[in-house]
Amino acid sequence: MYKRVIIKVGTNVLTRPDGRLDVTNISHLVDQIAGLKARGISLVLISSGAVGAGRELLTVDDSFGDVARRQVLSAIGQVRLMELYRQLFAGHDLLCAQVLATKGDFRAGLHYDNLHNCFRALLQDQIVPVVNENDVIAVTELMFTDNDELAGQVAKMLAVDALVILSSVDGLYDGPPGESGSHLIREVAAGDQSVLGFVQEKKTSFGRGGMATKLRIAAQTAKAGIPVLLGNGRRRNILTGLGRDQWPGTIVK
Numbered sequence: 199m200y201k202r203v204i205i206k207v208g209t210n211v212l213t214r215p216d217g218r219l220d221v222t223n224i225s226h227l228v229d230q231i232a233g234l235k236a237r238g239i240s241l242v243l244i245s246s247g248a249v250g251a252g253r254e255l256l257t258v259d260d261s262f263g264d265v266a267r268r269q270v271l272s273a274i275g276q277v278r279l280m281e282l283y284r285q286l287f288a289g290h291d292l293l294c295a296q297v298l299a300t301k302g303d304f305r306a307g308l309h310y311d312n313l314h315n316c317f318r319a320l321l322q323d324q325i326v327p328v329v330n331e332n333d334v335i336a337v338t339e340l341m342f343t344d345n346d347e348l349a350g351q352v353a354k355m356l357a358v359d360a361l362v363i364l365s366s367v368d369g370l371y372d373g374p375p376g377e378s379g380s381h382l383i384r385e386v387a388a389g390d391q392s393v394l395g396f397v398q399e400k401k402t403s404f405g406r407g408g409m410a411t412k413l414r415i416a417a418q419t420a421k422a423g424i425p426v427l428l429g430n431g432r433r434r435n436i437l438t439g440l441g442r443d444q445w446p447g448t449i450v451k
């Protein structure tokens with residue numbers, strides 16, 4: 199039974215195919231998270247979706263270039279995203295908190311210590327930290343590859359019992375997902391390089407990461423003693439069975 203977990207939810211779980219926020223699915227995820235909290239599980243949510251939420255609010259003039267466009271979209275979208283989380287968690291009498299971090303904050307030093315202390319204090323107060331990369335300032339090579347990498351760092355910082363990574367696929371398949379003859383791989387050993395051959399090049403629409411990054415982060419995190427559960431965030435009640443039944447995705451450990 200996991201007592202402390204990190205749950206990372208990707209853009210494709212939080213947004214619809216047209217890029218707008220999928221409020222219905224976000225609401226279902228918050229319901230499940232509230233259920234875990236009610237069972238006494240301490241958790242941190244890593245949420246993408248800021249750029250997606252921004253896209254819903256504004257069409258940004260392309261003349262500014264890609265970096266400025268991403269900054270503007272994430273800056274306005276992060277507010278929209280947190281507004282939604284605040285309302286949904288309040289419906290369960292829960293408080294949530296916004297935590298924005300950059301890659302540099304995870305280097306040993308004052309920022310690392312401050313972040314660690316902040317997480318401890320929030321969790322002590324039964325608040326749900328909702329973490330995203332600070333996309334407004336993380337615009338160069340100092341960026342995380344994606345939020346999977348951020349989630350792995352937070353998992354190690356807090357030495358949690360498990361890292362759950364939810365995307366729009368069930369997990370790692372031994373062939374193209376959805377094609378007959380492809381099977382879900384239930385368990386992968388942290389050091390098993392052979393599974394990398396199964397990774398499809400094609401990424402699902404909006405998110406920055408992909409299965410290759412997920413596996414790389416999962417292997418690193420599992421080697422640090424934290425099992426990683428890959429699963430489909432659009433599957434009903436996927437989180438409810440956490441630690442109880444067989445996980446319906448891929449476990450890397």
Ligand code: GLU
Pocket residue numbers: 209245246247248249250272330331333343344345346404405406407
């Ligand atoms: N931080 C980005 C956002 O909130 C997403 C990064 C990713 O796709 O992992 O939109």
